[in-house]
Amino acid sequence: MNARLLPYVLILPVTLFLCLFFLYPFLLVSKQxxxxxxxxxxxxxxxxxxxxxxxxxxxxxxxxxxxxVPIQLALALLMATMVNRMxxxxxxxxxxxxxxxxxxxxxxxxxxxxxxxxSGFLNSMMSGLGIVDKPVNLLTFQNPGxxxxxxMLAEIWRATAIxxxxxxxxxxxxxxxYYEAAEVFGASPWKRFLRITLPLLRPSLQTALILRVxxxxxxxxxxxxxxxxxxxxxxxxxxxxQFDLLNSGAAAAMALIILAISIAFTxxxxxxxxxxxxxxx
Amino acid sequence: MAQIEIKNxxxxxxxxxxxxxINLTIQDQEFVVLLGASGCGKxxxxxxxxxxxxxxxxxxxxxxxxxxxxAPKDRGIAMVFQNYAVFPHLTVFENIGFGLxxxxxxxxxxxxxxxxxxxxxxxxQLLKRYSGELSGGQRxxxxxxxxxxxxxxxxxxxxxxxxxxxxxRMEMRAELKGVLAASNTTAIYxxxxxxxxxxMADRISVMHQGxxxxxxxxxxxxxxPAAEFVAGFIGNPPMNFLPATPAGDGxxxxxxxxxxxxxxxxxxxxxxxxxxxRPADEGLTATARVVEPxxxxxxxxxxxxxxxxxxxxxxxxSVKPGDQLTLAPQPDRMRWFDPDTTLAVA
Numbered sequence: 001m002n003a004r005l006l007p008y009v010l011i012l013p014v015t016l017f018l019c020l021f022f023l024y025p026f027l028l029v030s031k032q033x034x035x036x037x038x039x040x041x042x043x044x045x046x047x048x049x050x051x052x053x054x055x056x057x058x059x060x061x062x063x064x065x066x067x068x069v070p071i072q073l074a075l076a077l078l079m080a081t082m083v084n085r086m087x088x089x090x091x092x093x094x095x096x097x098x099x100x101x102x103x104x105x106x107x108x109x110x111x112x113x114x115x116x117x118x119s120g121f122l123n124s125m126m127s128g129l130g131i132v133d134k135p136v137n138l139l140t141f142q143n144p145g146x147x148x149x150x151x152m153l154a155e156i157w158r159a160t161a162i163x164x165x166x167x168x169x170x171x172x173x174x175x176x177x178y179y180e181a182a183e184v185f186g187a188s189p190w191k192r193f194l195r196i197t198l199p200l201l202r203p204s205l206q207t208a209l210i211l212r213v214x215x216x217x218x219x220x221x222x223x224x225x226x227x228x229x230x231x232x233x234x235x236x237x238x239x240x241x242q243f244d245l246l247n248s249g250a251a252a253a254m255a256l257i258i259l260a261i262s263i264a265f266t267x268x269x270x271x272x273x274x275x276x277x278x279x280x281x
Numbered sequence: 282m283a284q285i286e287i288k289n290x291x292x293x294x295x296x297x298x299x300x301x302x303i304n305l306t307i308q309d310q311e312f313v314v315l316l317g318a319s320g321c322g323k324x325x326x327x328x329x330x331x332x333x334x335x336x337x338x339x340x341x342x343x344x345x346x347x348x349x350x351x352a353p354k355d356r357g358i359a360m361v362f363q364n365y366a367v368f369p370h371l372t373v374f375e376n377i378g379f380g381l382x383x384x385x386x387x388x389x390x391x392x393x394x395x396x397x398x399x400x401x402x403x404x405x406q407l408l409k410r411y412s413g414e415l416s417g418g419q420r421x422x423x424x425x426x427x428x429x430x431x432x433x434x435x436x437x438x439x440x441x442x443x444x445x446x447x448x449x450r451m452e453m454r455a456e457l458k459g460v461l462a463a464s465n466t467t468a469i470y471x472x473x474x475x476x477x478x479x480x481m482a483d484r485i486s487v488m489h490q491g492x493x494x495x496x497x498x499x500x501x502x503x504x505x506p507a508a509e510f511v512a513g514f515i516g517n518p519p520m521n522f523l524p525a526t527p528a529g530d531g532x533x534x535x536x537x538x539x540x541x542x543x544x545x546x547x548x549x550x551x552x553x554x555x556x557x558x559r560p561a562d563e564g565l566t567a568t569a570r571v572v573e574p575x576x577x578x579x580x581x582x583x584x585x586x587x588x589x590x591x592x593x594x595x596x597x598x599s600v601k602p603g604d605q606l607t608l609a610p611q612p613d614r615m616r617w618f619d620p621d622t623t624l625a626v627a
Contacts, residue, residue, distance in 0.1 A: 180333050181366035185431065186354035186383035195379075199370040279370050280413030 033252035044253035048241070053232055061234045064148075064223075065216035068155045072212060073205075075156070076163035081193070083164075084171045094168065098161040105158060109225025112154035113139075116146075116226065139226060147227045154222045159215060163208040170204025171197065200281055206273045213269065214262045234258050283344045283357065283434030283467045284309050285330065290339030292325055292491075299325045300491045303339070307484075312461060312468045313496075314478040317488035318514070323471045324439055326488070330469060331360055331437050343435060354383070359428035361438040365420045367412040373399070373423050374408040380431045398426040401460060418449045425457065429464060436461065438470045442477060454480060475515050479503065487511050505616070509550065509623040512616065518555050518580065518591045523565075525551040525617070533617075536565050536586045540610070543617050543626050550618040555580070556593040557614035564609035567592070572600050581606070 036043050048054060079097060083090055100108060115121045116138050123135035138146045174197065182192045198205075220235035229236075234254065242251035275281050285307040292300040300322045307313045315323040328334035330341055332353035341349050348356045359380065367376050374395055375382075381391045399405040402422040412420055421441065428436050441457070442450045458481045461468050472478055478485050479499045486496040487510075495507035506512035512520040525533040525540075526548050533542040535551045542549070556578075558564075567583040567590055574580075579594045583606060592608055600606065617626045 175364070175366070177362050177364055177366040178368060181360070181362055181368070182379070183333070184331060184353045184358065184360045185380035185427070187379075191383065196368070202370075275370070276411070278414050279411040281369055 029252045029255055032249050033256050036249055044249040045257070048237075048250050048253050048257070053237065057232045057234050057237045060231055061217060061219065064151065064155070064219060064233070065213060067148075068152055068159075069209070069212055069216055071152075072156055072160045072163055073209065075160050076167050076208065079160075079164050080167035080171050081197070083168055094165075097164060100158045101161045101165075103158070104221070105219075106221035106225060108154055108158040109222040112150060112157070112222070113225050116150045139230070141230055144230070147230050150226050151223055151231060154226060155216075155219065158222065159212065162215070163212050166204050166208040166211070167201065170201045170208075174200045202273045202275055202281060206269055209269050209273070210266050213265045217258055217262050217265075234261075285435060285467060285469070286340075286342040287326075287330070288340040288342075290326070290329060290336045290341065292322070292329060292334065293337045298491060300329075300336075303491075303493055305486060305493060305496060307467060307469065310465055310467055312458075312470065312481060312483045314470045314472060314482035314485050315488055316472060316475060316478040316485050316515075318473055321488040322491040323473075323488045327437055327439055327469060327471045330435075331358055332356055357434040359431040359433035359436050361424045361428050361436070361441045363440040363443060365412075365424040365444075367415075367420050367423045367427075369412045371411070372408065373404065373410050373412070373415070376412070376423055377408075377426045377430050379427060394430050394432075395426075398430040401429065402426040417445055418453065421445060421453060425460070429460070432464075433466060435467045435469065436464075438468065440472055441470070443472070443474070450477075457481070475517070479515075487514065489514075504614075505625065506552075507625050509552075509618045512552050512618070516554060518593075520552045520554050520616070521590050522618075523551045523585060523588055523590070524620075525549045536588075538563075538565055540615065541612065542615070545617075545619075545626055548620065549626055550620050552616040552618060553610045553614060555591040557611045558592050558594075558608040559611070560594065560598065561607055561609035564607045565590075567606045567608055569600050569602050569604045569606060572602055 033044050034040055034042070083094055083097075086093065103111070113120070117123075118135050118137045122138070123132070126132045127135060139150060140147075178196050178200070179192055182196050187195055218235055219233055220239065223231055223233050223236060235258065238251050238254035238258070241247045241254060285305075287303055287305040287307075290300060290303040291298070303322075303326060305313075315326060317323045325334060329336045330343075332348070332351065336349060339349075340347060343356055343358070353360075367373075368379065371379065377395045377398060378391045381394055386394075395408070396405065399408055402425055404419060404422045404426060407415065407419060407423075412423070415423065421444075424441070428438075442453055445453060454477055470477075470481065482499055484496060485499050485502045487494045487502060489508075489510045495502055495511050497505075497507070502511060503515055506515065506520070509522070513522075523535050525535045525542065527546060528534045528539055531541060531544045533540050533549065533551065540551070542551070565585050567585045569581050569583045571582040572579065573582075574596060577596060579596050579598055579600065581592045581594060581600055583590050583592065592606070594600070618624065619626050
């Protein structure tokens with residue numbers, strides 16, 4: 001076979017697959033979002049953005065991402081650095097830390113609900129220790145802070161490992177000689193982390209952050225399990241438009257808004273963590 | 282003043298003894314080459330001096346100050362790594378200035394020193410580039426400039442030229458020697474390349490199986506190898522060896538020839554460099570096996586009483602494989618080794 005054609009032939013199946021099951025449905029959703037039955041319109045977008053709950057869901061989603069992602073990034077970096085230094089048992093620790101990845105987000109939400117609910121582990125422990133007289137209902141509208149904290153904890157527990165595995169692989173690729181050179185030339189361990197690890201980890205950081213931030217904007221099941229409707233997020237509203245209000249035009253518009261935010265943040269991350277022109281990392 | 286003193290340094294990796302009781306004093310501004318085959322412990326010794334490795338026992342002092350418990354940055358050293366370790370995410374300027382930045386020197390001082398060392402290494406036009414845009418030789422220059430910019434007391438080099446091609450290596454060898462001599466630093470240079478060692482060093486420290494076998498000037502190491510290992514390792518081709526049996530009163534019988542030698546009662550090994558022999562009427566009888574014309578010389582691999590023997594003769598001689606040669610060793614170049622201790626016998 002013609003060597004120049006071969007690569008295209010080889011990617012043809014996956015291209016067809018993506019066109020059929022991704023691009024085509026995506027175009028259908030876009031069409032739904034931009035029409036109400038009679039031609040092109042922005043009515044669906046107007047409807048969802050003018051709804052009183054929209055600013056709240058937007059704020060909640062962004063707030064949650066802003067609270068969770070930096071903590072996850074710091075934790076993942078710390079854990080990756082620790083794992084990288086380990087001589088023995090490295091794989092075992094890595095496996096244990098990545099267990100939450102194998103659990104569905106709804107299941108993760110339910111696990112943390114089992115901790116925080118009125119008859120949950122936390123209440124049994126607190127009453128056992130005599131901190132509270134009787135079990136208290138923590139996840140109510142009177143305690144928005146606790147609800148937010150519970151969601152944060154669940155998300156951190158559930159999804160830090162996705163960044164961890166990417167960063168562990170990235171750190172492992174940095175040659176030891178760079179650290180030794182930095183050490184000889186006077187860089188403290190902290191300086192080595194700042195001046196060697198972080199810059200050389202940029203490609204991995206990009207991947208990890210993009211993946212994590214996109215997932216953060218799609219948060220749904222954990223919030224649903226822990227807060228019900230107490231803490232509305234964008235994805236929850238999308239679900240409500242589609243299945244409760246049977247307004248698929250509005251749901252499609254919401255989906256596109258989430259997509260737009262994801263693309264915007266992806267571009268920001270790519271820009272901020274770009275590798276300078278000419279530098280090879 | 283940066284005299285380096287290494288006292289009874291030993292290093293053990295698990296059950297493997299990498300270094301045995303190393304003692305070496307390096308004078309201020311001396312250029313010492315640690316020479317040896319791979320796995321002889323030369324890089325380990327260098328890394329112990331640098332502080333990247335800790336000695337199991339022993340002391341290291343630089344400039345009269347014990348440094349074994351100091352971090353590398355507090356030892357007054359700079360280092361050139363085998364794979365250069367030029368940071369790929371920094372420009373050449375920032376690479377050379379890395380150590381100076383870590384010392385928090387003011388910007389104009391960093392700029393002055395970076396520019397001066399860049400000029401010294403002829404890379405001043407590359408300061409804005411990244412390492413990915415440089416050739417191997419240019420990267421090497423950046424690595425050396427980065428070390429020189431620190432104005433260190435001691436500069437440590439771990440096989441710095443081993444990744445360059447032959448021509449570039451020869452060029453850099455001469456240049457490095459000149460730059461280091463001008464910088465007034467003490468230098469320790471690790472290599473497995475004897476030509477590099479011979480041409481650059483004030484003193485060569487030959488290492489073998491974790492021990493220093495001989496530490497002397499290049500010509501001394503070449504002319505008077507202290508042990509059989511040194512004689513066989515240095516020189517290309519290396520020294521020839523033949524068994525010698527005592528023939529009484531300082532006389533030795535070597536391949537049927539009687540020669541003057543040291544007074545010793547037991548059997549010794551006779552050694553001679555291939556270039557220290559002349560065709561003569563009387564001498565060792567050799568049968569030529571392979572003849573290699575090398576331009577300036579003729580390298581002849583022959584057989585003397587079943588032992589392989591090499592001779593370097595003038596290229597205008599005509600020798601064919603199978604020819605019988607009579608080779609006379611130059612008396613003042615003959616060396617003798619004790620086969621039990623492998624050490625030289627005077």
